[in-house]
Amino acid sequence: MPDEASYPGVYIDESSAGRAIIGVATSITAFLGQAAKGPTDRAVSVFDLSDFVNQFGALDVKYPMGFAVRDFFINGGTQAVIVRLYQDPPVEVGKASASLNAGRVDPIALVSASPGDWANGLEVQVKYDGDPAVATDLGLTPNDLFSLHIRIQPGGPQERFLNLTVKDSDRRVDQVLARESALVRIEVAGALDAAGVKRPGESVDGDGNATWDQVLPGDAGHASAPLDDIAYTGDRKTRTGKYLLEHIDLVNLVCVLGNTLSSLVPPEVYKDILDYCVERRAFLIVDPPPDWTRNGLVTDPTDELANLNLTGTPARNAAIFYPRLLQANPLRGNKVEVFAGCGALAGVIARTDAERGVWMAPAGTDASLAGVVGLPETLSDAETGPLNQNGINVIRTFPGYGPVVWGARTLRGADRTADEYKYIPVRRTALFLEESLRRGLEWVMFEPNDEALWAQIRLDAGAFMHSLFRRGAFQGKTPRDAYFVKCDNETTTDEDIDKGVVNIVVGFAPLKPAEFLIVQLQQMAGQLSA
Numbered sequence: 001m002p003d004e005a006s007y008p009g010v011y012i013d014e015s016s017a018g019r020a021i022i023g024v025a026t027s028i029t030a031f032l033g034q035a036a037k038g039p040t041d042r043a044v045s046v047f048d049l050s051d052f053v054n055q056f057g058a059l060d061v062k063y064p065m066g067f068a069v070r071d072f073f074i075n076g077g078t079q080a081v082i083v084r085l086y087q088d089p090p091v092e093v094g095k096a097s098a099s100l101n102a103g104r105v106d107p108i109a110l111v112s113a114s115p116g117d118w119a120n121g122l123e124v125q126v127k128y129d130g131d132p133a134v135a136t137d138l139g140l141t142p143n144d145l146f147s148l149h150i151r152i153q154p155g156g157p158q159e160r161f162l163n164l165t166v167k168d169s170d171r172r173v174d175q176v177l178a179r180e181s182a183l184v185r186i187e188v189a190g191a192l193d194a195a196g197v198k199r200p201g202e203s204v205d206g207d208g209n210a211t212w213d214q215v216l217p218g219d220a221g222h223a224s225a226p227l228d229d230i231a232y233t234g235d236r237k238t239r240t241g242k243y244l245l246e247h248i249d250l251v252n253l254v255c256v257l258g259n260t261l262s263s264l265v266p267p268e269v270y271k272d273i274l275d276y277c278v279e280r281r282a283f284l285i286v287d288p289p290p291d292w293t294r295n296g297l298v299t300d301p302t303d304e305l306a307n308l309n310l311t312g313t314p315a316r317n318a319a320i321f322y323p324r325l326l327q328a329n330p331l332r333g334n335k336v337e338v339f340a341g342c343g344a345l346a347g348v349i350a351r352t353d354a355e356r357g358v359w360m361a362p363a364g365t366d367a368s369l370a371g372v373v374g375l376p377e378t379l380s381d382a383e384t385g386p387l388n389q390n391g392i393n394v395i396r397t398f399p400g401y402g403p404v405v406w407g408a409r410t411l412r413g414a415d416r417t418a419d420e421y422k423y424i425p426v427r428r429t430a431l432f433l434e435e436s437l438r439r440g441l442e443w444v445m446f447e448p449n450d451e452a453l454w455a456q457i458r459l460d461a462g463a464f465m466h467s468l469f470r471r472g473a474f475q476g477k478t479p480r481d482a483y484f485v486k487c488d489n490e491t492t493t494d495e496d497i498d499k500g501v502v503n504i505v506v507g508f509a510p511l512k513p514a515e516f517l518i519v520q521l522q523q524m525a526g527q528l529s530a
Contacts, residue, residue: 321392
């Protein structure tokens with residue numbers, strides 16, 4: 001109402017009818033594995049392959065994660081979260097470093113921004129070329145300023161930082177490098193606060209010509225040792241391993257890469273990360289072991305699946321696709337090799353989400369795989385049947401379509417389990433609804449727990465569900481057939497109110513994919529005309 005009604009007439013006041021619940025993203029994909037370089041203390045979001053290359057290095061046969069990320073983007077993915085795992089080699093090593101002192105006391109010591117043998121090519125150059133105007137703005141003299149040039153040889157990226165200083169200001173070298181450089185850092189944080197620190201010596205030879213100073217001899221940086229189980233599982237308190245994803249607000253799909261292009265991710269690692277996926281409402285894409293064969297699977301798929309030990313209700317949040325993929329390796333003269341398929345499959349899922357919605361199965365002739373030249377094994381209809389019935393999704397090749405995803409079952413999709421979440425789109429739709437409603441109803445916290453609140457919850461949640469119904473997310477011809485939202489004195493009793501609890505029940509009728517097309521033909525008897 002207006003603050004004061006002073007004259008006869010119509011007064012207009014604006015009020016909100018509710019708080020809109022917005023559906024969360026559905027295809028943000030986390031990749032866990034090794035990379036040539038890049039941060040090892042946090043997860044990093046990248047939005048295309050060049051973004052990944054700039055931060056984590058070019059494609060390298062030693063690091064299968066790069067190929068998986070490439071496949072993700074070329075198949076329709078739009079946002080990847082990179083978790084670079086690094087394990088110290090069994091030798092005493094340190095980050096590559098350099099002292100820029102030129103005989104002065106208390107030198108500035110640089111270190112590579114991340115571990116790895118990539119840092120062996122680091123070179124640095126110092127110049128006295130401070131801008132007098134900048135010096136005046138900072139309250140310094142031009143002699144207090146220098147520039148730092150950094151490069152990776154041969155032919156690697158370069159960085160240039162102008163008007164740096166060791167004195168406390170907006171251009172203090174340690175703070176600028178920590179904020180802007182992807183290559184180097186100051187070795188000891190806060191070292192420039194010590195008395196007696198002077199600017200580094202200029203990089204010149206005896207004749208005054210500019211030179212480049214190598215960071216350290218070639219054994220300064222070391223590639224990661226092969227990852228063991230602990231490197232993947234990590235520790236929540238120190239945020240290592242998979243817990244680097246704690247820095248990321250939302251993750252929908254998870255891919256795990258082994259130490260080599262053909263190596264197996266240990267079942268114990270998959271099981272541990274699957275439990276974390278359940279916690280984060282994420283979905284795990286499992287690559288089949290390299291030693292799986294068509295004959296072995298067709299003979300006894302249950303025995304092969306048992307070795308993975310991905311069972312029980314957590315298996316609703318995972319799916320496996322067989323076989324792996326044949327792709328041309330650009331680093332080996334386009335030789336066709338076997339690659340893990342998780343990145344490409346995550347891309348297909350992301351593409352399907354964008355084009356049709358998370359409630360649609362990422363399978364069928366529309367779910368073609370880009371960048372794939374073939375499959376190491378070809379399965380017939382009869383051979384596909386036992387795998388499908390046991391929750392193993394098959395990738396097949398059809399004339400005119402090429403390699404396509406030909407299955408949409410979770411690892412609880414075996415017919416014998418009769419699980420309500422046997423299908424990937426049904427499970428992912430439920431995860432999408434849970435996360436969207438959880439975030440969209442956070443405003444409820446600490447509101448008076450009464451009928452007015454319950455009515456508002458029904459309005460907000462009902463509007464969200466109805467918007468999905470209109471987009472075709474549920475079965476049913478009418479909203480009553482497709483979904484319901486219940487929040488009242490039946491779901492929330494007086495005892496619940498005393499405990500500060502609001503109970504909301506949301507139901508939906510999921511769309512289930514059509515796996516079997518039954519065509520019945522009836523021959524009509526010939527009809528005689530009158």
